[in-house]
Amino acid sequence: MTGHDVPVDLVLMVSDHDSLDGIADQAQLAEEHGFERVSAGETTGWDMVSTFAVVGERTDSIGISNDVLSPFGRAPTVLAQTALTMHEATGGRFRLGLGTSSPAIAERWHGAEFDRPLRRLRETIDIVREVYEGGRVEYDGDIFELGGLSYERDVPETPPPIDVAALGPKAVELTGRFADGWVPQLFTPDGLGDRMEDLHRGAGLGDRDPEGLRVAPLVRCFASEDRDRARETTRSMVAFLMGAYGPFYGKSVAQQGYEDVVEEVRAAWEERDTDAMAAALPDELLDDLAACGTPEEVHEQIERFGAVDGVDAVRVGFVRGMSQDDKEATMRAVTGH
Template sequence: MNAELDLLIRLGDYDRPQEVGDRAVQAEELGFDRITVGETTGWNIVPPLTLAADRTDELGISTDVVSPYGRTPAMLAQTALTLQDTADGRYRFGIGPSSPAITERWHGMDFDRPLRRTREVIEIMRAVYEEGNPAYEGDIFEIPGLGYERGPTENPPPIDVGTLGPKATEMAGRFGDGWTPQMFTADGLRDRLEDLERGANLADKDLSDLRVAPIVRVIAGEDREEARRKARSTIAFMLGAYGPYYGNSVAKQGHEDVVEDIRAAWDDRDTDAMAAALPDEVLDDLAPAGTPDEVREWLTSYGEIDGVDAVRVGFVNGMSEDDKRTTMEAVADLV
């Protein structure tokens, strides 16, 4: 496969942060290029990523993604710079506009102007990187400024932006160093890459200057139907119950009727009906699920989309450790 291969790690799958370090070692041994970890309402990402960075030598380390509401911009810059030093320059910082549920029900903040906030946070982080000072006057933040005690850095971590919609993705292209979308069909991804490129051009950049690393949910197993059952359940839940954004995005990619049916089943909290409402062809558009050969073929095709630099492999719900090992080994054959 021409694209690099990243592994998305879900912190909720582990009992202790040290186990994330174990998974990172395993990923490096199998030849993955990078691991990435998201942060929602579970563990703080810094300790497990510190362990992962300390126990590996070449594996890239990423966050995927951090909320712009959960820490101040200066603290986000401190966090990113600390992880970059911990990982000896192998770290990439990931940020996204987040969601109303996490912002309001976890962080206790108003979900106000998420795109503007994300942009300003990125600009303030770059001010700390380049000037050693978060001084800034914006629509949301007004910061008089105070010197970062370690001063400007010569090797700041790149900033990846996780977005879905056209305006948000244009923002990612303009202000980010990379883009980490999720739940896109191949055709939907090609369409959105045009928005990313438009944003990059506004900043006098080329699309090739950005690391494009879409996330896909993957399961490979010899029991093809069981693998597809688990994937179908996960994708249906993400479309119907996991906030409005993934469902809205997939609906606009040509599957509006399917998303409506899945959401109607979720209104009754009928997860079996949600899965049943996801046709094979839509599952196949969104997720590689089946035998190892089928999964490798899907990922190879997706990774060959013009503009894609890496594919981020995430697990589906209900996978055993054997399922995860089988899936990791299957996709690692593409490295």
């Protein structure tokens, strides 16, 4: 039992590790600290399916997720096969994370045109569900047209849930209507509450109970007795995500009432002035988007996100530049031990 009220997941910073053993060790540590789930994003480094097969084999009880697999990078049927295989490999601990990804990853890495991303995501979820049903897969959509084959293994009674990483109102509505969980990032508590209305509207359109959706916002965290270092390191990363990391995070923060801040951060990025990017992010917004400072402050900020109506867990993400000691101090702060 942890010393907090809200369950916490942990997002591993894969780029900080030079071996799969290191990632597995960090996941084992998360399990020891009482985190509910562990996940990591996939961009152009290690394949997260193989990586988390290793993590699943090296851990006993912690949930396994991925943040996120792109429907531009894998066929929907392959995603379903992956989820069902991971379900077996992890003893039923796997949740499949999907998202539209970004134009840069889709086009410059997967070689696919970033066309109708929400429609592609919707059809991907449909096809995964068809495979989950275990019979012949027949699908005639706008993006995908396939059929004539069946999944050749038995399907578990409860197949892996599908989580979607989404930001905008239409994407979040789609999540509520078709997925099993929502993983938002870079939302303020107020912005999260507002967007929850879109999630619930989608659940209503799909005749689904919103209480059955697992909502786990990803919050960047850095707890340290060196308060200034924790805050400035976090400020730099959050500003980079807003201004340089694709178009969607900045747009989302702007829609939450911070258009002027995002404009200033992006203008600094145009000059590749990362110091100016960080300086443009005020304390008020930093504290609304992240949890950084002393261990006590971080614990309180995590509880604040967890108190938003509809949130089931907080997904703790590390900050670029943290040492292993920093990470362990942060893990202790958010779990209470």
